[in-house]
Amino acid sequence: MTLTLQDRLQRDGLTADFLAVDLDESLIEQAKEKTRAMTSTTTVTFQQLDVMDERLTRRTLDAYLDGKRKKRFHLGFCLSVTMWIHLNHGNEGLRRFLRTVSSRVDRLLVEPQPFRCYKSAVRRMKRLKCADFAYDPVTLNVRGNEDVFGLVDAILFEECHMVPLVSFGLTRHWKRPIVLYKRKADSDCNDCVE
Numbered sequence: 001m002t003l004t005l006q007d008r009l010q011r012d013g014l015t016a017d018f019l020a021v022d023l024d025e026s027l028i029e030q031a032k033e034k035t036r037a038m039t040s041t042t043t044v045t046f047q048q049l050d051v052m053d054e055r056l057t058r059r060t061l062d063a064y065l066d067g068k069r070k071k072r073f074h075l076g077f078c079l080s081v082t083m084w085i086h087l088n089h090g091n092e093g094l095r096r097f098l099r100t101v102s103s104r105v106d107r108l109l110v111e112p113q114p115f116r117c118y119k120s121a122v123r124r125m126k127r128l129k130c131a132d133f134a135y136d137p138v139t140l141n142v143r144g145n146e147d148v149f150g151l152v153d154a155i156l157f158e159e160c161h162m163v164p165l166v167s168f169g170l171t172r173h174w175k176r177p178i179v180l181y182k183r184k185a186d187s188d189c190n191d192c193v194e
Contacts, residue, residue, distance in 0.1 A: 003029065006044055019064045019073075021049040050087055051081075054100055061104045076105035082152055083113035087133035091140055095155050100111060102160035103131070108181045111171065112152045114145045149177060156181050 002020040009016050022028055025048045032046050045064065051057050065071065078101060086094045102108055117136045125132060142148055156162040162181040170177055 002046075006035075006038075016043075017068060018044040019061070020044055020046050021051065021060070022046075022145070023048070023050055027030055043068070046177070051097060051100070052085065053092060054096060057100055058172055073105045074107065076101055076108045077097060078108065079111045079178075080113060080174075082110070083117055083121065083148075085142060086142075086148075087118065087135055090135045091151070095159060098152070098155045099160055102181075102183075106183050107165065108179060110147055110152060110156070110181065111176050111178045113147055117176075118142060118148070136167060153179075181191060192194060 004017055006016070008016065020028075020031065028048045031044075033043055034142065035046070049057060049060055061073075065073070073181045078098075082094060082097075085097045086183065089097070115137070122136060137143065142151070153164070157164075161184045163184055164179050165182040166180045168178040170182070
């Protein structure tokens with residue numbers, strides 16, 4: 001996704017700097033390999049990062065922002081990550097993640113996975129005979145799409161001082177909603193981070 005966006009911006013004659021993070025080191029290495037062959041007017045920094053390690057995440061994001069002489073990112077992306085964080089770290093983990101990320105961005109593009117993805121992930125882990133997630137949809141009180149989307153929306157609005165700006169509808173293939181949130185005008189959101 002980052003490389004596609006980078007390519008599009010370059011074709012439009014725009015420049016941008018990106019920090020792309022992922023927990024999976026092999027995905028980061030694959031992305032680095034792909035960018036080595038590219039010439040671009042944009043800069044992409046790929047870094048392996050466990051976003052649930054709040055101190056390391058703050059340090060990493062702040063170091064990048066300081067290097068660019070910026071206070072916050074103009075735009076952050078949370079695409080297909082909320083379910084994994086939710087299943088592995090529970091409601092409080094999802095809250096911590098969204099507070100940490102939202103405190104470092106002016107706008108946040110979120111693609112929460114629908115309820116069917118939660119059920120599918122649990123089934124897949126059982127089929128592969130992998131360890132269960134730390135939490136399951138029942139203990140998280142997630143019983144449908146409204147519960148998942150409503151929780152993410154409520155956390156961003158009530159705890160992170162962000163409001164929905166644009167809903168882009170559902171993605172073509174996965175049928176997931178994509179919503180762009182923006183920081184409330186009267187909040188710098190520093191109180192979101194503990």
